[in-house]
Amino acid sequence: MIQLLYKLPDLKAAQKFNDVVESADIAHKHIHIAHKDHLSTQQKHLNDLSFLEEFDTVHSSERGFLIGIVLSAMTGFAVYEYLDGHPVASMITLFASLIVLGYSTWLGGLIGSSSDNYRLQPFHNHLEQGGALVIIDLDAEHEQILNKVLVKEMPSVVPAGRSSTVVNPFAGQLMLRKHF
Numbered sequence: 001m002i003q004l005l006y007k008l009p010d011l012k013a014a015q016k017f018n019d020v021v022e023s024a025d026i027a028h029k030h031i032h033i034a035h036k037d038h039l040s041t042q043q044k045h046l047n048d049l050s051f052l053e054e055f056d057t058v059h060s061s062e063r064g065f066l067i068g069i070v071l072s073a074m075t076g077f078a079v080y081e082y083l084d085g086h087p088v089a090s091m092i093t094l095f096a097s098l099i100v101l102g103y104s105t106w107l108g109g110l111i112g113s114s115s116d117n118y119r120l121q122p123f124h125n126h127l128e129q130g131g132a133l134v135i136i137d138l139d140a141e142h143e144q145i146l147n148k149v150l151v152k153e154m155p156s157v158v159p160a161g162r163s164s165t166v167v168n169p170f171a172g173q174l175m176l177r178k179h180f
Contacts, residue, residue, distance in 0.1 A: 002143065003119070006134040007126060007160035011035050014132035015044050017154060024149040026138060034120060034133040053135075054120070056112035056176055062169035064108020068101040075100045111176065118172030119163060137165055 008014045014033050021031055032053060033046045041048045052058055076097040083089035116124055123133050138146065150157055163171075 001137050001139060001165040003163050003165050004136045004138070004143065004146070004159060005119070005123075005161040005163075006136070006157055007123060008132045008134060008157070010130060011037070011040055011044065011046075011132050014134055015046060017134055017157065018046055020149060020153045021134075021136060021146065023153075024142075024146050026136060026142065026146060030137045032135045032137075034123070034127060034135065036127055036130060049135075054117060056115045056117050056172075057109050058112070058167050059118050059169060059172065060112025060115065060176070061105055061109035062167060064111075065101070065105045066169055067108070068104030071104055072097040072101040115176035115178055118176075119161075121173060121176075123160070133160070 006017065008017055011033070014035065018031055018033070022028060028047065031047055032049050033041050034049050034054070035041050038048050076093045079096045080089055080093040083092060086092075119135075120127070120133065123131075127133060136146070
């Protein structure tokens with residue numbers, strides 16, 4: 001699946017956009033609205049972003065896991081060399097390596113839970129000023145149908161981006177942006 005992003009000036013335009021997209025037989029559950037005012041989004045019966053879509057928890061956890069693999073290997077080597085010849089050296093080495101791996105993954109997720117999702121970071125200022133961002137998850141074959149409907153119904157709307165629905169730990173900026 002792919003994600004299409006559309007930048008809109010306000011929530012009213014996002015609601016109209018949502019109605020047009022639903023008329024193109026795109027399921028309501030595949031349309032998500034990013035907006036600063038979550039209550040207004042829900043009152044207009046629009047899909048608000050979930051916690052995992054709004055914050056960078058999964059992406060940062062994956063980065064923490066990758067860093068943890070390297071740190072875990074280094075810790076394991078150091079502990080094993082330090083305990084050379086001890087009867088339980090391999091068990092202690094394994095335990096220390098798993099602790100380091102788990103801690104780095106947890107820490108990455110904790111850092112990400114206070115930061116914008118890496119896909120939303122380029123639109124941070126737009127959302128902060130009251131703008132809306134519509135994220136549509138769909139198959140590649142439905143993209144052409146959606147484009148035809150949008151050209152006909154809302155020709156002024158321009159796509160703001162396109163990405164995969166799979167979280168890529170190597171994508172995005174190295175420094176995270178704090179959530180508003």
